[in-house]
Amino acid sequence: MTSLTPAQAYRLDIRKTRAVKPGRAGEDPERGVLYSAALRQFEDLLTSSEAAGHAGRPVPLFYALSQAGRALVAAFGDTPIVNGHGLGEHRSGDATVGLLDRRIRRVATKHGDDAFGAVAAALGSPAFTGSASLGSIWTSTPGASDLLDHDLDSSWCPPLLACLGVHDKRVGMSLYSTARRPRRSVDPKEISGSRYPRVPDAASIDDSWGFGHFENVKHVATASWDPAGNQVEDELRGRLSRTRGDLYDDALLLSSVNEDSDAMHPLMSWWALLFALSIFARYHPTLWVSSLDPDRSRLAVPIQALLDVAPDAVAALVWEAVFPEKPKSLPILTSYWSRLSAEELAEFDRVRSKRGDDFCALRTT
Template structure:
């Protein structure tokens, strides 16, 4: 089903019975007031297992608290914003858990943060990217990771490694952040479909590509170079567990079709779909996360986990760390957000601004995903 959004006049799709608005404003996402109203539409008849009883009450009050806390965060600056932003997302997590279709009535209640930071005072010298967060093995973060089938950070993980996994934070990079990024999955209506789902995976590092020499090159050298390229790309994509089952569209012994696009590379692959057993969107939903209405992303493993990262939990971990600094180390926090002195300040400001614009839609999509 297709409708035209009231803002922007562009099509937006209905998936799983939930309307996802899509606009083309500067932020390329549903504006917060519309996203919140979409969430409010869920509350009379909540999705998944939040349809009645205590789970409905939890779902509705948690969303009300999330809306009020994140709305209040818009009224304050960076000094206090992470406190309100994190607790707003934390309450939204309770709504996600209440709606989760696979979670029993004995398991959906969330208690405790489920995550902790490393030593915080040293951040004044090392920078924010070096501050670590770790799953505590129980509590809200741990449970949500389990509900979402996502990485729970069993090892101490620097904030810098998580920062680079959120595409919206790349415009103002955090000094010292990691190099891993999500990859995007692109479909093409002009690609011939067989008994598979053909896509291109974009975001592969350029240095994995083999560059053939000019005319007159040695065919044996080229064959060896392309074989090594194939193995490098396989090793890279093995870090993205949700992509499991993909196959190169080019058979062994041939170039895989890796080519440069902008600052990265992309490669054509396909997922087998014998006898068209699944609709194409169902296959894509199993292997990717729909992000902001116009991207399908796959996230790498992180934090010593075997599961992929998830944007809801990435925001949770980052905002938790910022809130802990602001609450318990105000001197350190004041130093980090001093725009005249701190190299981290612009990135932190951008992160907090993006969070308040993006989280309502991310909350909506995450609820839809777990509600089934």
């Protein structure tokens, strides 16, 4: 029996929609023709990207996603046609600026029909404003941020694993690092609405207690707030991002790429990331190729790993966009744990040493 990988299954499911088209592409023949043509190019370009070496891979990768975006706009957009990328390089004129500090800017068209803006609108996602560095975009992208083991700038904020909860008339979320080997600790003071826009400005941030528990990850903080009379599920809905694919399994609190923008849909984060890589590969080949040399560049292995996982990540995100899921009930925990005081920890250690076994130093109520 032939066994398909998840990525292969996603691609086959997407290809099937060329015969039974979703949304407006199934109702309007002109949109339907555009949808099928763009998806055919998406698949060909994605396959081409896998055959390319790392030096050239960002270009077909980005254009594969770009053509998938045109298909999504044909199916779910207000108008089926897009004009221009909607993104560009923010050139400083300083050739010494490192790759992660180079910037991409938003170049929205007057009518919002640029590709980036039109796809974001079709997905119901914000589109970032101003400009953002490659490092910030990369760090904020789900499924990619953990690959960046460079020294992280404190202004680059990663997505955080999250558990929703309610306790003592307050609602909130406990937040954990997604990285198996965190490059830096996320300070609880960084959990604010400016970089994590789904956290209310009125939330209290505490690092000593939380809802739920994730194994083998670092608890960062818990944000909690008064729901002000709103139903618990209504107050918490829409604050986290989930995926049905293999890109990430748990709910995430997404970060923004700069302080003036909202957090984007994961597909839009990958779009901005792959656009940036394709720009630097095309227009700064010396910088790009030198960054791929593992004998000289600390970025080489993270970039190569990113480009290796990107085709499957793109396929998963396009699949989720083509087959949108209806809202479900949220998993909301009603218990909480608190860290023990120094005196309590000392007593636990004393009892444990006498018993000779191990148990969790968490209190659940």
